[in-house]
Amino acid sequence: MSLEGTTALVSDRYLISAQVDTGATVTAGQVVYISNPGFIPAVKPTDGIRKDVIGVALTGGAAGKTITVICRGLVRVTASGSISTAQRIASDASGQVQGVAAMAAPASDTYTTAAMQAQLDKTEQWIGRAITASSTAGTVIYALIYCIP
Numbered sequence: 001m002s003l004e005g006t007t008a009l010v011s012d013r014y015l016i017s018a019q020v021d022t023g024a025t026v027t028a029g030q031v032v033y034i035s036n037p038g039f040i041p042a043v044k045p046t047d048g049i050r051k052d053v054i055g056v057a058l059t060g061g062a063a064g065k066t067i068t069v070i071c072r073g074l075v076r077v078t079a080s081g082s083i084s085t086a087q088r089i090a091s092d093a094s095g096q097v098q099g100v101a102a103m104a105a106p107a108s109d110t111y112t113t114a115a116m117q118a119q120l121d122k123t124e125q126w127i128g129r130a131i132t133a134s135s136t137a138g139t140v141i142y143a144l145i146y147c148i149p
Contacts, residue, residue, distance in 0.1 A: 014072040018043040020065050027060040030095025045095030051124040053091050055147045071147045079134035090125040
């Protein structure tokens with residue numbers, strides 16, 4: 001069986017329609033978050049590490065335009081710095097991604113609620129894993145995202 005002349009997309013069940021929120025512009029490949037919930041949610045590019053990332057924009061547009069967002073799958077995204085292959089990634093400023101360290105138990109003398117919460121927050125900040133590496137900011141990498149908990 002050949003995929004020539006056809007799409008490799010097997011299922012579109014992880015694609016959603018979203019509307020670009022007021023005052024925002026989204027470009028294809030940017031990581032977006034839900035800025036206003038609804039049947040068709042409003043989205044904006046991420047502005048740092050966020051827990052409310054919905055996916056990566058497959059299409060772009062200005063405020064009010066309906067775009068397509070993929071919530072799970074293999075995508076191309078822009079790295080904001082150095083990222084290792086297979087490293088967990090999270091959202092970053094301008095709709096880019098950054099590498100995130102794995103969870104680490106706090107030292108026995110710092111087992112505070114805040115220290116534990118900082119580690120647990122990482123699980124809500126991860127949006128996927130880098131498939132290819134980046135050594136500098138601005139590098140486009142492949143990432144496997146899974147923004148649906």
